[in-house]
Amino acid sequence: MSSRVPREVKEFVVERAGYRCEYCLSPMHCNPDQPSIEHIHPNSRGGSDAPSNLALSCQGCNNFKQVAVAAEDPATGVQSPLFHPRTDRWADHFAWSSDDQVSVIGKTPTGRATIARLQFNRPGLLNQRRLLMLAGLHPPDIESEKVK
Template structure:
């Protein structure tokens, strides 16, 4: 396990800092994401770590920007250390509980990380049923 996991997981209250998935219902620990990959100049330091579920970490990969589908502009991805989640995303209160991007960064992140993919929506619905989302 990543030696930084305990600090990063506690700081994130054991939620994926991108999709807000609750770690408690998964059978593996979430991952320590380098928000800015080492290969792109990011530091191996707390200020560059985010807790990410497997799906978000896979889709984010080494990206730091993505295209905002509304403007077609390359846009910085959501940075959990610099941005406030609620400023960039809103979860619908009705099924299928899609996330809406409130900013170019929110929209680009939803697109890049597939935050409204069918499996994400199905999982989010179950988290809401269980009363553990957001």
């Protein structure tokens, strides 16, 4: 986790996220890596350490996002803003595939660009979701949990 952000702010961000990556929705208790407190709008681009600019992120999503705030929508080739956990609703931009319930599909240019940039359907995540499904823990109920 970031060392600049005060501990109490980090704890707030973790609680607000329900201890799930706010991008791919992976539960942090099933992730072998330390979660990140991610700057939605990077410090290097003028973003602040305010809670409104912070999101809980798994290492995979954080590493693939880096300092990006937009990415190419693979369906149109047009740059689209990435999903913003504070202002966007997850269900407006993403859905679980009706084929397998483990793959994420993009419903909007923002959803498709975010899936491509952050690689929501990387093999390790698909395997994790399959195992969680066997345990009855996937897909998460995005309407009743702390997912916007």
